[in-house]
Amino acid sequence: MKPKAVIFDIGNVLIEWQPERFYDAVIGEDRRRAMFADVDLHAMNELVDLGHPFAETIYAQADALPQWRDEIRMWHDRWIEMATPVIDHSVRLMKALQTKGVPVFSLTNFGIDSYAFAATHYPFLNAFDRDFISGHMRVTKPNPEIYRQVQATSGLQGSEIIFTDDRTENIHAADDYGWQTHLFEGPQGWANRLVDVGLLSQSEAQ
Structure with a gap:
């Protein structure tokens, strides 16, 4: 019908929507692969998609993993560059x-x-x-x-x-x-x- x-x-x-492409351009593919292996960024994003606060959710993850703090914060601070x-x-x-x-x-x-x-x-x-x-x-x-x-x-x-x-x-x-x-x-x-x-x-x- x-x-x-x-x-x-x-x-x-x-x-x-290609976060991997963004991170490859900004921090390099090798470091991006290491970060994605260490950090479940998609699970973090799932919380945002379920209605959890955008900045607070991502910054909390960043604070929990200081070795990746700056890179994780990019998920919020440079988010529009991933969605393009x-x-x-x-x-x-x-x-x-x-x-x-x-x-x-x-x-x-x-x-x-x-x-x-x-x-x-x-x-x-x-x-x-x-x-x-x-x-x-x-x-x-x-x-x-x-x-x-x-x-x-x-x-x-x-x-x-x-x-x-x-x-x-x-x-x-x-x-x-x-x-x-x-x-x-x-x-x-x-x-x-x-x-x-x-x-x-x-x-x-x-």
Whole structure:
């Protein structure tokens, strides 16, 4: 069936999110590999995505590991340099859908403060018809509860939704709810899928 709403993940769908690339450029690949082996930075970030305070959570981790203090603090102090650049074609697709009156939602693992900060750099983050941000919801993908909340809040069920995400585990969790899904591997593939389901024409999906 033709979906009634489109849901975008944000990291690596609308904005590139590559902390390793940032650290490689700033401290070198060897030191980055050593830090990532010593410090569970992704677990730290998961706390932020669950709604824990952005600065306090990262600074606490930095203070607990003084040998990596300066580097860990960069996760907060230079965070926007990790969340760049914008994937322009994906943003065009979002705008094209909304121009046609198709509701577009976000569903993202993102902290409260970090999302608000990102939106000051990327105004399109304020343009979704509905925001489903894990920090506010206190649950992250791929926990089934986050998908249940999306359905309960939006009133949409199963195949009425089409969802794109770059992580297979998040896609599989949405599949379990009967959502139409697309594993994001680049904006052109997502554009083609939106054409295939009848939401955009070929010209609109450019």
